[in-house]
Amino acid sequence: MSDASEQDGGRKPPTAEFRKQLQDIIPSLRAFARGLCGNRELADDLAQEAMMRAWAARDSFEPGTNFRAWIYMILRNHFYTTIRKNARMTSWDPEAAERILVQEPGQQHAIHMSDVEKALQQLPIEQREMLLLVGAGGASYEEAAEIAGCALGTVKSRLARGRTALAAIINGPDESEHAENRQITTGRGAMSSAA
Amino acid sequence: MSDSKKRENKPMRLGNAVEPDFDPIAAALRQMHDGIASEPVPDDFLSLLDQLEERMAEKAKKPS
Numbered sequence: 001m002s003d004a005s006e007q008d009g010g011r012k013p014p015t016a017e018f019r020k021q022l023q024d025i026i027p028s029l030r031a032f033a034r035g036l037c038g039n040r041e042l043a044d045d046l047a048q049e050a051m052m053r054a055w056a057a058r059d060s061f062e063p064g065t066n067f068r069a070w071i072y073m074i075l076r077n078h079f080y081t082t083i084r085k086n087a088r089m090t091s092w093d094p095e096a097a098e099r100i101l102v103q104e105p106g107q108q109h110a111i112h113m114s115d116v117e118k119a120l121q122q123l124p125i126e127q128r129e130m131l132l133l134v135g136a137g138g139a140s141y142e143e144a145a146e147i148a149g150c151a152l153g154t155v156k157s158r159l160a161r162g163r164t165a166l167a168a169i170i171n172g173p174d175e176s177e178h179a180e181n182r183q184i185t186t187g188r189g190a191m192s193s194a195a
Numbered sequence: 196m197s198d199s200k201k202r203e204n205k206p207m208r209l210g211n212a213v214e215p216d217f218d219p220i221a222a223a224l225r226q227m228h229d230g231i232a233s234e235p236v237p238d239d240f241l242s243l244l245d246q247l248e249e250r251m252a253e254k255a256k257k258p259s
Contacts, residue, residue: 027231
């Protein structure tokens with residue numbers, strides 16, 4: 001596919017620089033992949049496959065543009081292709097259950113990381129990936145829109161629905177109302193909640 | 196008025212954290228990400244990069 005890219009010249013980024021970018025992105029690429037598929041080994045396979053594809057397509061990357069968005073897009077596309085072929089790809093990583101917990105001093109109810117990770121896997125992928133990109137990875141709405149190939153408004157609504165659903169799964173359905181109020185107050189396009 | 200005041204003082208669960216700036220879900224998501232991202236990168240990731248580079252160098256050497 002990329003034989004032509006092996007020729008010198010053109011605007012191909014220098015190999016060493018490209019390699020460094022790839023190497024630097026590995027930790028967060030692994031995190032994104034693990035959040036998507038919920039399984040350590042599958043996630044690492046996914047991340048490595050994305051790296052190979054990125055390498056093969058490196059002359060299509062414009063130096064100076066957003067490398068993270070570019071490679072996340074590659075990983076995401078590969079993930080979607082894979083789950084289409086293998087509907088049972090998502091599975092819960094029991095190892096993660098050992099990891100505990102998020103709590104602020106004075107807070108009554110800690111959230112267990114294992115609950116969050118499990119709950120994430122129950123969300124529709126479109127919502128999950130938005131929570132991973134923006135909530136976990138700190139991507140901007142614009143970046144998330146670029147990666148997922150959707151409109152900014154879609155990012156925001158998926159994010160809002162994902163948050164609400166996540167809170168409802170973690171706290172039980174009776175809490176979903178609180179969660180909804182919260183996401184409205186934290187969301188940027190804030191709407192007042194219905195009285 | 197005083198009623199709603201009382202309600203605000205009630206300890207809140209997730210989604211209504213006591214500290215207004217602290218969002219437990221956001222914090223959990225970030226912690227999850229940072230936890231994975233701070234794991235040591237497995238060796239096979241780095242050897243993959245080496246392989247990719249070597250393969251490219253070999254290709255470049257071949258006159259074809």
